[in-house]
Amino acid sequence: MSTSLRLRAAIVSIVLFVAFLGIWQLATRGTAPAANMSPEYAKLMGATATQGASAMPGPIEVGAKLWEHVRRPFYDNGPNDKGLGIQLGYSIARVSLGYLLAVVIAIPLGFLIGMSPLVSRALDPFIQILKPISPLAWMPLALYTIKDSGLSAIFVIFICSVWPMLINTSFGVASVRKEWINVARTLEVGTIRRAFTVILPAAAPTILTGMRISIGIAWLVIVAAEMLVGGTGIGYFVWNEWNNLSITNVIIAIVLIGLVGMLLDQVLARVTRLVTFPE
Amino acid sequence: MAIFDDPFDAERNLRPACICGQHRSAAEHDRASHSLRCEPAEDRRYEGVVASALVRAVFPRDAARRAFLKSVGASTALAVLSQFFPLKTATEAFADTGTPEKKDLKVGFIPITCATPIIMGAPLGFYAKHGLNVEVVKTAGWAVIRDKTINKEYDASHMLAPMPIAISLGLGAQPIPFVVPAIENINGQGITLAMKHKDRRDPKDWKGMKFAIPFDYSMHNYLLRYYLAEHGLDPDTDVQLRSVPPPEMVANLRAENIDGFLAPDNICQRAIYDGVGFLHVLSKDIWDGHPCCSFAASREFITTAPNSFAALTRAIVDATAYASKAENRKLIAEAIAPANYINAPVTVLEQVLTGTYADGLGGIKTDPKRVDFDPFPWQSFAVWMLTQMKRWGQVKGDVDYKAIAEQVYLATDTKKLMQEMGLTPPASSYKTFSVMGKTFDPDKPDDYLASFKIRKAS
Numbered sequence: 001m002s003t004s005l006r007l008r009a010a011i012v013s014i015v016l017f018v019a020f021l022g023i024w025q026l027a028t029r030g031t032a033p034a035a036n037m038s039p040e041y042a043k044l045m046g047a048t049a050t051q052g053a054s055a056m057p058g059p060i061e062v063g064a065k066l067w068e069h070v071r072r073p074f075y076d077n078g079p080n081d082k083g084l085g086i087q088l089g090y091s092i093a094r095v096s097l098g099y100l101l102a103v104v105i106a107i108p109l110g111f112l113i114g115m116s117p118l119v120s121r122a123l124d125p126f127i128q129i130l131k132p133i134s135p136l137a138w139m140p141l142a143l144y145t146i147k148d149s150g151l152s153a154i155f156v157i158f159i160c161s162v163w164p165m166l167i168n169t170s171f172g173v174a175s176v177r178k179e180w181i182n183v184a185r186t187l188e189v190g191t192i193r194r195a196f197t198v199i200l201p202a203a204a205p206t207i208l209t210g211m212r213i214s215i216g217i218a219w220l221v222i223v224a225a226e227m228l229v230g231g232t233g234i235g236y237f238v239w240n241e242w243n244n245l246s247i248t249n250v251i252i253a254i255v256l257i258g259l260v261g262m263l264l265d266q267v268l269a270r271v272t273r274l275v276t277f278p279e
Numbered sequence: 280m281a282i283f284d285d286p287f288d289a290e291r292n293l294r295p296a297c298i299c300g301q302h303r304s305a306a307e308h309d310r311a312s313h314s315l316r317c318e319p320a321e322d323r324r325y326e327g328v329v330a331s332a333l334v335r336a337v338f339p340r341d342a343a344r345r346a347f348l349k350s351v352g353a354s355t356a357l358a359v360l361s362q363f364f365p366l367k368t369a370t371e372a373f374a375d376t377g378t379p380e381k382k383d384l385k386v387g388f389i390p391i392t393c394a395t396p397i398i399m400g401a402p403l404g405f406y407a408k409h410g411l412n413v414e415v416v417k418t419a420g421w422a423v424i425r426d427k428t429i430n431k432e433y434d435a436s437h438m439l440a441p442m443p444i445a446i447s448l449g450l451g452a453q454p455i456p457f458v459v460p461a462i463e464n465i466n467g468q469g470i471t472l473a474m475k476h477k478d479r480r481d482p483k484d485w486k487g488m489k490f491a492i493p494f495d496y497s498m499h500n501y502l503l504r505y506y507l508a509e510h511g512l513d514p515d516t517d518v519q520l521r522s523v524p525p526p527e528m529v530a531n532l533r534a535e536n537i538d539g540f541l542a543p544d545n546i547c548q549r550a551i552y553d554g555v556g557f558l559h560v561l562s563k564d565i566w567d568g569h570p571c572c573s574f575a576a577s578r579e580f581i582t583t584a585p586n587s588f589a590a591l592t593r594a595i596v597d598a599t600a601y602a603s604k605a606e607n608r609k610l611i612a613e614a615i616a617p618a619n620y621i622n623a624p625v626t627v628l629e630q631v632l633t634g635t636y637a638d639g640l641g642g643i644k645t646d647p648k649r650v651d652f653d654p655f656p657w658q659s660f661a662v663w664m665l666t667q668m669k670r671w672g673q674v675k676g677d678v679d680y681k682a683i684a685e686q687v688y689l690a691t692d693t694k695k696l697m698q699e700m701g702l703t704p705p706a707s708s709y710k711t712f713s714v715m716g717k718t719f720d721p722d723k724p725d726d727y728l729a730s731f732k733i734r735k736a737s
Contacts, residue, residue, distance in 0.1 A: 037641065044630055044637035049554030055533065078401075080417040081619035143423075147430040230419045239419060243390050243526040244622040245553065 021059045030054040057248040065248045066255075080240070082232065084252075088260060090232040091222050094150075095264075098157025099218045106162045106214075107207065110169025111195065114203070120170055131163040135221040139228050149229035153222070160221045161214040168210025172203030204275040212268040219261045234260075379587040382411055386591075387418045387427055387436040390621045391525060391543040392631050393464045393572035394437045395611060396598035396652060398621065402614045405598040409590040415620070420524045421494040428577065429455055434584075435576035435591060437463065441664045443575040444687050445496040450673055456578035459656050460592040460689045460696075461599065463572040467631070467650030468499055468562035469547040470506070472539035473532050477557055477640060482510035491523035491531060491540035501667040502565050503541040508733040509715050515671075515735060532556050543571065544631045544650055545623050550639070552627050557639025561649055566714040568651075570660045592696055595654060600702070602652040608632040656693055658684040659709040659721035666719075666728045672735035680724045 031052035037045075047053040057065075073085030113120050135156045142152035176199050184194045226235025234253055241249035384406075388394040398415055400406045406413035418424040421439060425446060428436040443457035472479075479485070485507070492500045504514040514520060523531060525546045531537045533555045540546075541562070550556035562569060574595050581588045601607055612628040615621050621628065630636035634649040661684035668674045685691075690708035697704040709721040719727055728734075 041637055041641060041643055044552075044626060044643065045554065046552040046624065046626075049552065055553065077617065078619040079414050081617065081622075140422075140426075143426045143430070149423075149427060149430075149432060228419055228423060230423065231416060240417065240618065240622055242530075244618070244624075245526070245529060245549065 025058045025060065028054040028056045028058040055247065057251065062248050062251050066252050069252060079231070084234075084237065084256065087232060087234045087237045088256065091226065091234045092260070094153055094226075094233065095157055095215075095218045095222050098154040099161050099215060101154070101158045102162040102165060102214060102218075103211065105158075106165035106210075107169050110166045110207070110210075111173055111199075113166070114170035114173025115195075115199075117174070120174065127163060127166060130159075131167070133160075135160050135224050136228070139225065143229075149231070153225040153229050153233075156225045157218045157221050161218040164213040164217065165207070165210040168213070169203065169207045172206025172210075173199055175206070176202040201275070201277070205272060205277075208268065208272040208275055212265060212272060215264050215268055216261065219257075219264055223257060377586040377589070379410055379590050380584040381434070381587045384411055384413045384434040384587065384591065385416055385432065386413055387416050387424045387433040389421065389424060389437055389525070390417055390623070391572075392545045392615075392621070392628060392650060393467055393543050394621075395602050395615060395632070395650075396463055396595055396654075397437050397574060398615045399602065399611050400594050400598045402620070403598070403601070403611075405594045405601070406591075408597070409594040411587070411590050411594060413591070413594075417620075417622075421497075428457075428575070429453075431577075434580055434587070435574065438573055438575040439494055439497040439499075440570040440573045440660065441496045441498060441501070441668070442494070443573060444661055444664060444668075444683065445673070447687050448674060448683070450496065450668075457575055457687060458578055458581065458689050459573045459575050459661075459687055460588070460693050461574045461595045461654035462570045462656050462660070463574055463595075463599070463652070463654075465568050465570055465651050465653050466561070466563040466648060467544045467571050468502065468541060469544065470503070470539060470541050470559040470562075471532070471547045471550050471556040471639075472559045473535065473537075473556055474554075474639075475535075476538060480559065482507060482512065485510075485512060485538075486517050488538040489519040489521065489536070491521050491528050491537045491542070493525055493528075493542060494522055496668075496673070498562075498569060498571055498664070499541045499543065501664065501671075502562055502569065504671060505667070505714060506541075506560075506565055508731065511733075513733050529553060529555060545621065545627050548627045548631050548636060549623065551637055552624065552630075554639075558636075561646065563646065563648060566712070567648070568653075568712065569714075570657070573656070574654075589696060592693065593700060596693070596697060596700065596702070599652045599654040605633070605647055654693065655697075655704055656688040656690050657708065657710060658688045658690050659712070659719070661688045662709075662721045662724050663712075663714075663719055666724045670728055670731060670734045678724075681721075 033051050037050060042050045048055050069084045073083045075083040076086065113123055138156045138159055139152065142155045143149060146152050146155060180198055180202060181194070184198045189198070222233065223235040223238065226233035227239040228235075230236050230239065234257060238250055238253045241253065386397060388397050396405075401413060401415045416433065418427065418436075421442065424433070424436050424438065425442060427433050428438075429446070438457075438459075440459070440462065443459050445451060446455055446457045448454060476488075490503060492503055494500070500520070503520070507514045507518060512518060521537065523537070523540070525542055528537070528540045528542050528546055529550045532540065532550055533553070539556070539559070547556075547558055551558060562571075574592075576588060576591075602611055609629060609632070612625055612632045616623055616625045616628050631650055634647040635643065635645045636649070638644050658681070662680045665674065665678055665680050665683060669678055685708075688708075694704040694708070711718055711720050713719065717730075
């Protein structure tokens with residue numbers, strides 16, 4: 001039953017994908033070649049103007065280009081042109097740094113906030129205001145104060161991914177069932193031991209959920225940040241290809257960004273399942 | 280261009296020589312060198328400077344010198360003189376301009392053809408020739424390049440010609456003294472309109488249209504405002520001007536979010552290439568020889584690393600000299616087109632640089648001066664920009680035009696440097712020029728400003 005459901009779902013997925021490719025191909029067929037254009041003039045013009053080719057590439061074009069990238073992911077043609085593998089590596093390294101920094105700060109801080117209703121109430125308005133700020137809004141401030149674009153990008157990832165973790169950790173800690181804490185208290189368990197053996201395991205699923213939301217945000221932010229600071233990374237790649245109006249490469253980058261984002265999310269989903277417990 | 284002629288080359292007026300000076304013509308040079316790289320004959324140029332100084336020292340009187348040269352011939356004279364004077368050593372001492380304090384430099388650029396000398400300095404080896412290891416870094420936009428240069432991530436940068444003035448004055452940034460040792464390119468912009476406006480060529484009909492410019496402190500902004508105002512439109516009230524990064528301009532034009540733009544080149548040609556716009560007018564037709572982009576650095580960089588700065592300026596002047604020659608343009612287009620540099624189709628860059636281009640309406644036009652390269656930082660350019668900054672309310676109150684111009688545009692230093700390189704820079708740092716038929720006199724900026732009817736009330 002379950003396998004047949006899975007099989008049927010897979011078939012529907014494939015059918016949807018093929019239908020999507022078909023519609024895409026049809027939609028980007030373009031029009032007839034432009035009539036009465038002198039050959040000398042046509043030589044100076046692009047395919048959009050001469051062949052009536054659509055400005056949007058079709059799936060075949062994208063596939064061919066993707067194959068080209070997959071075949072040489074690590075080429076290095078100088079500071080402004082590197083292979084997609086290298087670009088993704090830079091982006092993942094930046095995300096990891098900013099994200100780990102956020103974990104190191106948000107989880108202990110969230111713990112403290114969650115254990116004290118007073119601090120929790122006092123800090124709440126600040127967190128609520130800082131949480132919805134876009135990474136692009138932080139960027140000029142970071143560039144101006146930190147005076148280093150690489151660090152600024154990491155800072156922006158940090159500042160955007162810290163809030164969901166902070167909120168979830170404090171929420172998870174605050175909503176540990178009162179009975180468990182009371183039992184620990186009756187058994188005269190010390191504060192630190194109580195934090196590590198009772199509260200942490202109980203709050204772990206909520207904390208991990210926060211971390212999972214955060215990694216998604218961090219990955220969203222990196223593209224925007226790299227488009228601004230430039231130099232390296234998948235966001236820079238998107239910007240550089242956009243400069244050349246190469247929509248084909250932009251689509252490839254979009255697909256890759258989606259894939260890597262999904263992978264990061266899946267890793268944390270696995271970890272979440274490890275710490276989940278039945279009640 | 281006069282300032283790049285070799286004054287010691289007897290054949291200089293007869294035919295254009297090649298850049299390295301070892302061949303009679305560019306064609307011969309191309310045959311000789313299959314690679315892109317060619318070392319200009321720097322040493323020979325320096326030798327010429329030293330030798331002529333020597334001849335003048337030995338025969339201080341012109342008549343006597345001429346008689347001597349006539350009787351023995353110039354080459355014999357030189358050979359005789361070098362017998363008792365170590366010409367080679369003197370030339371070396373003269374050319375030795377001090378080791379750079381910092382060899383590994385980072386220079387930022389925006390991927391447009393204006394940056395040609397900065398970019399091609401890397402693939403064609405101009406930086407290496409002057410003992411520098413320069414990494415040219417592509418940057419996302421003018422505000423970012425400004426911040427990165429201020430933050431010392433870049434040692435020097437490609438900037439719009441008015442930007443160093445704006446930064447020095449603290450407009451839109453903290454005031455930090457910046458300098459311009461060299462102009463990158465002159466001309467090289469254009470007004471491009473969307474295809475649907477191909478029958479609305481009279482600017483008087485443009486009321487209510489939306490135009491994009493690359494940055495507020497840009498020649499593009501001032502030239503578009505000037506052009507509109509000369510046709511009776513107030514750029515602040517009759518049309519909408521938006522700051523849009525160049526690559527987004529073509530996309531916005533296609534999406535009909537804007538009606539046109541005054542953009543740096545390869546962007547204009549790119550809109551034509553993609554069939555979304557046509558060239559209404561080249562900026563050259565508004566003001567022939569106007570500055571566009573500059574090569575800029577902070578004053579702090581000059582004081583901490585004067586030799587690096589001098590070497591960098593020399594490399595840029597050299598590259599500019601190379602780019603100013605029409606016969607080199609095709610080669611340059613190929614060198615700067617890859618993804619590591621401008622990242623644009625070679626055809627587009629070639630049309631911009633060679634000046635034989637499709638106009639977007641089905642015609643092919645030829646204008647070899649569509650974009651040109653001349654490094655001399657005329658201080659009168661800076662004065663003109665200041666008058667326009669004041670005209671459109673970017674600076675308020677009294678402006679000491681010449682003091683600011685002389686602080687930011689290093690005409691005197693560049694002049695000295697060019698003389699040392701054996702080039703012939705202009706004698707004055709100010710010149711009058713005409714913008715849409717109206718003469719600008721750098722000595723009377725306030726009168727010039729007062730003569731405009733359309734301006735922002737201050």
